[in-house]
Structures are given as C-alpha cells and as structure tokens.
Amino acid sequence: MRLNGKSALVTGAGRGIGAAVAEAFAAEGAWVWVSDLDPNAPEGVAARIGKCARPLVLDVRQPDDWSAAEQAILAHSGRLDVLVNNAGITGLGASAAQDVETVTLDDWRAVLATNLEGVVLGCQMAIRAMRAGGAGSIINIASRSGHVGIPAAAAYAASKAAVLNHTRSVALYCAERDLNIRCNSISPAAILTPMWEPMLGDGPDREDRMAEFVADTPLRRFGEPAEVAALAVLLASEEARYMTGADVTLDGGLLAGTAARPEVAR
Numbered sequence: 085m086r087l088n089g090k091s092a093l094v095t096g097a098g099r100g101i102g103a104a105v106a107e108a109f110a111a112e113g114a115w116v117w118v119s120d121l122d123p124n125a126p127e128g129v130a131a132r133i134g135k136c137a138r139p140l141v142l143d144v145r146q147p148d149d150w151s152a153a154e155q156a157i158l159a160h161s162g163r164l165d166v167l168v169n170n171a172g173i174t175g176l177g178a179s180a181a182q183d184v185e186t187v188t189l190d191d192w193r194a195v196l197a198t199n200l201e202g203v204v205l206g207c208q209m210a211i212r213a214m215r216a217g218g219a220g221s222i223i224n225i226a227s228r229s230g231h232v233g234i235p236a237a238a239a240y241a242a243s244k245a246a247v248l249n250h251t252r253s254v255a256l257y258c259a260e261r262d263l264n265i266r267c268n269s270i271s272p273a274a275i276l277t278p279m280w281e282p283m284l285g286d287g288p289d290r291e292d293r294m295a296e297f298v299a300d301t302p303l304r305r306f307g308e309p310a311e312v313a314a315l316a317v318l319l320a321s322e323e324a325r326y327m328t329g330a331d332v333t334l335d336g337g338l339l340a341g342t343a344a345r346p347e348v349a350r
C-alpha cells in the first residue's frame with residue numbers, strides 16, 4: 085500500500101499504459117481518477133478497478149476540461165497528490181504523413197496540442213491543486229522518441245523531447261518555490277498497447293512484425309504496460325522523495341547503445 089490515501093489523476097487512462105497505471109495505483113491504495121478523451125473508455129477501466137476509481141472525461145487539449153477536472157477532484161477528495169500526464173498520440177494515421185519533409189502544419193500542431201500542450205496544461209493544474217495540499221508528484225510520460233530523431237514521426241519526436249525538458253522546468257520551478265512538488269518523466273519504448281495495432285496488424289505476419297520491431301532492443305521483446313506502471317508507482321510514492329527533474333528510460337536497453345557486432349552466440 086505504497087500510495088495509501090493518495091488522490092491520483094491519470095490522463096489517457098481508457099486503455100494501454102494509462103489503464104495499467106490506474107490499476108497499479110489503486111492496487112497500492114490510491115483513489116484514482118481514470119480520465120480519457122474517449123467518453124466510453126474510462127468507465128470500463130474504473131469499473132474493473134472498483135470502488136476506489138472514478139471515470140472522468142478529460143481532453144488534455146482543453147483548458148476548460150482541466151478546470152472541470154480540478155473542481156471535481158477537489159470537491160470529492162479535497163486534494164490531488166499525483167498526476168500522470170500519459171495521454172499521447174503518434175499522429176501516424178492512415179493518411180497523415182509525419183515525416184520531416186511533408187508533414188502539414190495542421191498535422192504537426194495536432195500532435196503537439198495533445199502531447200505537449202496537454203502536458204503543459206496538466207502541470208499548471210497540478211501545481212495549483214497540489215500547492216494547497218503541500219506536496220505532490222507529477223509524472224510525465226515522455227518516450228524514447230524524445231531522446232533520438234525519428235524522421236518518419238517528427239512531430240511525435242519533437243513533442244516528446246519538449247516534454248522531457250518541460251519536466252525539468254517544472255521540477256526546478258517547484259523546487260525554487262519550496263512547493264514540495266516533484267516532477268519526473270518516464271521514457272518508455274516498444275510497450276505493447278493498442279497504439280501499436282495499426283503497425284502490427286492482425287495478419288499472419290503479426291509475430292514476424294513484432295520480432296522485427298524489437299530486433300534492435302537488447303532484451304528482444306516488447307515491454308508490458310504493467311512494467312511502466314510499476315515505475316510510475318515508485319515515482320508517485322514517498323520512496324522517490326529525493327527524485328525530481330529526472331527521466332527514467334524503460335526501453336529494454338534500447339537507449340543504452342547499439343547491439344554488439346558481431347553478435348554474441350546464444
């Protein structure tokens with residue numbers, strides 16, 4: 085019960101990593117607000133968690149949605165202790181080109197509106213709400229793509245790089261003011277969630293595609309949403325009280341470097 089009595093808000097929690105974080109928080113004793121843009125998604129996750137979860141519709145791009153969430157949380161719980169800014173999109177749809185040369189300004193802005201502006205608004209709301217409670221932990225879900233260039237998903241990569249740096253700005257801002265609010269980020273890579281479905285498909289070559297995607301990952305497999313959630317629990321808990329402005333990679337070793345060549349015999 086490492087989060088016993090804490091009040092937590094998770095964005096984009098209708099599925100994938102966000103849903104796993106919400107479930108892990110509740111299992112550690114937190115009261116969890118399961119929020120998502122999709123009005124149908126949070127209900128199922130909150131129902132699965134049980135009586136210590138409540139669904140909330142929150143589009144992270146909308147300042148009014150953040151104000152409404154703040155009011156609902158403070159009215160019900162009287163405090164906000166943890167915010168996980170998890171909602172994110174790649175922009176890689178059926179038609180939208182996301183490469184550096186041809187991405188349109190509208191498509192670029194759409195990715196930044198969710199991935200970066202959503203985080204900026206979330207941090208503002210959290211600082212406001214947590215200041216009253218005298219403590220808090222903000223966890224931003226960045227990405228391995230924020231650490232390296234991704235030519236075919238340029239807006240996504242730029243947005244996640246900005247999230248890494250905004251995390252540091254927020255951490256320093258709060259420390260300068262003795263707010264006792266910590267802000268850290270997690271940089272996952274290749275976590276098997278619905279985000280990957282358009283790239284994996286459900287054809288006979290699915291397994292081959294999966295293997296191909298993780299061929300350069302030293303641990304040679306996809307990560308699980310629960311593995312990201314375990315790290316989020318740590319960052320949300322008092323055990324991480326000396327951590328702020330940090331980024332933790334959770335990528336099967338991908339950012340550690342390139343695989344050894346020639347290959348080590350297995």
Ligand SMILES: NC(=O)c1ccc[n+]([C@@H]2O[C@H](COP(=O)([O-])OP(=O)(O)OC[C@H]3O[C@@H](n4cnc5c(N)ncnc54)[C@H](O)[C@@H]3O)[C@@H](O)[C@H]2O)c1
Pocket residue numbers: 095096097098099100101102119120121122125142143144145170171172173198202225226227228229271272273274275276277278279280
């Ligand atoms: N899965 C991975 O391999 C991976 C790797 C690195 C980083 N990430 C990051 O982790 C986070 C979660 O990814 P996931 O794989 O679980 O994605 P996902 O697509 O499975 O789930 C994302 C959720 O966010 C919601 N969402 C989208 N736009 C929103 C908005 N404007 N407001 C509120 N909710 C919104 C969606 O409805 C969905 O429920 C994202 O920020 C993503 O960039 C994922």
